[in-house]
Amino acid sequence: MSGTSAERYAVVSCHVERPLDDEVWARFSALQQRRPGGFAIAALLRPADTNAGEDEGLWVERAREVADRGPFGHHVHWIAPDKARPTVAGAAERVRLEGSRLRGLGFAPTLFCGGGWYTDAEVADVCADLGYVDCTPRPRRPHYLAPSERWASLASPARIRLPSGRLLTSVPTTHSLEELGRTFLRRSLPGFVHVYFHDHDLLSRRRSALLGLLGFLARRTKVMDLDSLTEALAGGMPEIGWDEVARP
Ligand SMILES: [Zn+2]
Numbered sequence: 001m002s003g004t005s006a007e008r009y010a011v012v013s014c015h016v017e018r019p020l021d022d023e024v025w026a027r028f029s030a031l032q033q034r035r036p037g038g039f040a041i042a043a044l045l046r047p048a049d050t051n052a053g054e055d056e057g058l059w060v061e062r063a064r065e066v067a068d069r070g071p072f073g074h075h076v077h078w079i080a081p082d083k084a085r086p087t088v089a090g091a092a093e094r095v096r097l098e099g100s101r102l103r104g105l106g107f108a109p110t111l112f113c114g115g116g117w118y119t120d121a122e123v124a125d126v127c128a129d130l131g132y133v134d135c136t137p138r139p140r141r142p143h144y145l146a147p148s149e150r151w152a153s154l155a156s157p158a159r160i161r162l163p164s165g166r167l168l169t170s171v172p173t174t175h176s177l178e179e180l181g182r183t184f185l186r187r188s189l190p191g192f193v194h195v196y197f198h199d200h201d202l203l204s205r206r207r208s209a210l211l212g213l214l215g216f217l218a219r220r221t222k223v224m225d226l227d228s229l230t231e232a233l234a235g236g237m238p239e240i241g242w243d244e245v246a247r248p
Contacts, residue, residue, distance in 0.1 A: 007191070007222060008189065008190075008191050008192070008193070008220060008221040008222065009191075009192060009193075009221055009222040009223075009224050009229065010039075010192075010193040010194070010195065010217050010218070010221035010222070010223060010224065011039070011042070011171070011193075011194050011195075011224050011225055011226045011229050012037075012039040012041045012042070012194070012195045012196070012214060013041065013042040013043075013044055013071075013073070013111070013113070013135060013173065013194065013195075013196045013226060014028060014031075014032070014041050014042070014043055014044065014196065014197055014198065014199055015044050015046070015075050015113065015196060015197075015198045015199065016028060016043045016044060016045045016046065016066070016075065016199045017046045017075065017077065017081070017198055017199055017200060018046075018081075018199055018200050019045055019046070019048075019059060019062050019063065019199070020048070020054055020055060020058055020059060020062075021200070023203065024199050024200050024202065024203060025062060025199070027199070027202035027203070027208075028043075028199040028202060029065065029066075031202060031211070032066065032069055032070065033069065036211050036212075036214045036215065037214035037215045037216075037217055037218035037223065038218050038223045039214055039218065039223055039225070040069075040070040040071065040225035041070060042070060042071035042072070042073055042111055042225060042226040042227075043066040043067075043069070043070065043071070043072055043073065044073035044074065044075040044111060044112075044113045044135065045063055045066065045072070045073065045074065045075055045109075046075045046076065046077050046081070046115075047059070047074070047076075047098050047101060047102060048060075049077075049080065049081050052080055052081055054081065056105075060105055063105075063107060067107060070225060071110060071111060071225050071226045071227040072107065072108075072109050072110065072111070073109050073110065073111025073112055073113060073132075073135070073226075074095075074098065074099060074102060074109040074111070074112050074113075074130075074132065075112075075113050075115065076094060076095055076098060076112075076113075076114060076115050077115040078091055078094055078115055078116075078118070084115025084116035084118070085115060085116030085118045085149075086118055091114075091118065091120065091122070091123050092120070092122035092123045092125065092126045095112075095114075095123055095126045095127065095130075096126045096129075096130075099126065099130040099132075109130075109132065110131070110132065110133060110226075110227055110230075111132060111133050111134075111135055111171075111226055111227075112127050112130070112132035112133070112134050112135065112136065113134075113135040113136050113173065113196075114134075114136040116142075116145075117136055117138055117142050117145070117151045117152075117173075118136070118149075118150060118151065119134070119136045119137075119150065119151070119152050120150055120246075121162060121163050121164070121242060121246070124152075124160070124162050124168050124242070125162055125164050125166060125168075127168055128162060128164075128166040128167065128168040129166075132168075133169045133170065133171055133226070133230050134160075134168055134169070134170045134171075135170070135171055135172065135173050135194065135196075135226070136151075136152055136170075136172075136173070137151075137152035137153060137154035137170050137172040137173070137245060138151060138152070138153065138154070138172060138173055138174070139153070139154065139155040139172060139174050140153075141153070141247065147248060148248060149248075150246070150247065150248070151247050152170075152172075152245045152246060152247065153245055153246075153247050154170055154172040154240075154245050155172060155174065155190070155192070156172065156190075156191070156192040157169070157170065157171045157172070157192065157229070157230070157233050157237050158170055158237050158238050158239070158240050159237045159238070159239045159240075160239075160240060160241070160242055160245055161239055161240070161241050161242060162242050163242055167239070169230060169237065170245075171194060171226060171229065171230060172194060173194050173196045174190070174192065174193055174194045174195070175193055175194070175195045175196070176195070176196065176197065177195065177197050177201075177207065177210035177211065177213060178210065180193070180195050180210075180213050180217065181210060181213055184213065184216060189220060189221070193217065193221060194226075195213075195214070195217065197210075197211070
C-alpha cells in the first residue's frame with residue numbers, strides 16, 4: 001500500500017446469516033450493488049445447514065451472485081442457523097468440513113469470521129490451512145461475552161504465528177455501525193477501520209439508517225475492500241504471537 005502511516009483506511013463486511021430469507025436477501029443484494037460510500041462490501045456467508053433443513057441448491061444460486069460482486073468469505077454458526085457460538089468440542093472440525101464443502105461446491109472464500117467472535121488455536125489452524133484471512137479478532141472484548149469466554153484481541157492487520165508454527169493473516173473487525181457512530185461523536189477515528197453489520201440488520205429502519213455513516217467514513221478514510229487491502233499490505237503486516245491475541 002502506498003501512503004504514509006498516518007493515512008487512514010477502511011473496509012466493510014456483512015455477516016450474511018440469513019441468505020435463504022427472501023426479504024433479507026433482497027435488501028442485502030440491493031445494498032451490496034449500491035456500494036454505500038463506495039465500499040465493496042465483503043459478504044461473509046453462513047453456509048446452508050442441511051441438517052437444519054436448509055436448501056443448499058438455493059444457497060448455491062445466491063452465493064454465486066455475491067461471489068461475483070465482491071470479496072467472499074465463510075461465516076460459521078457452530079450450533080445452528082441462529083446459534084453462533086460453539087458449546088461443545090469440534091469447532092475446528094466444523095470449519096474444516098464447511099470449508100471443504102464450499103470448495104466442493106465451487107467456491108473459493110478468501111475470508112473467515114467465527115460466529116459469536118469465537119476462535120481457538122485449532123480453529124485458527126484450520127483457517128490457515130484453508131488459506132483464509134481471519135476477521136474474527138476484535139480490538140475490544142465483545143460486550144456480551146463473559147470474561148471467561150474465548151475471543152481474539154487485535155486492533156489492526158497482522159500475521160499471527162500460531163502454536164503449530166503456521167502463519168494466519170488476520171484483518172480484525174473493529175466497529176459495529178453503532179460503534180462507528182460513537183467514534184465519530186468522540187472524534188476518535190483510528191487509522192484502521194473495519195465496519196461490520198448483519199444482513200438481518202437491514203430489516204430495521206433504525207439500523208439501516210446507520211449505514212449512512214459509511215458515507216462519512218468514506219470522506220475521512222481511503223476506501224478499500226478486504227481482498228485488495230490484504231493484498232496491498234501483504235508482507236508489510238507485523239508478525240505477532242498467538243499468545244498476544246488469544247483471550248482469556
Ligand atoms: Zn453470525
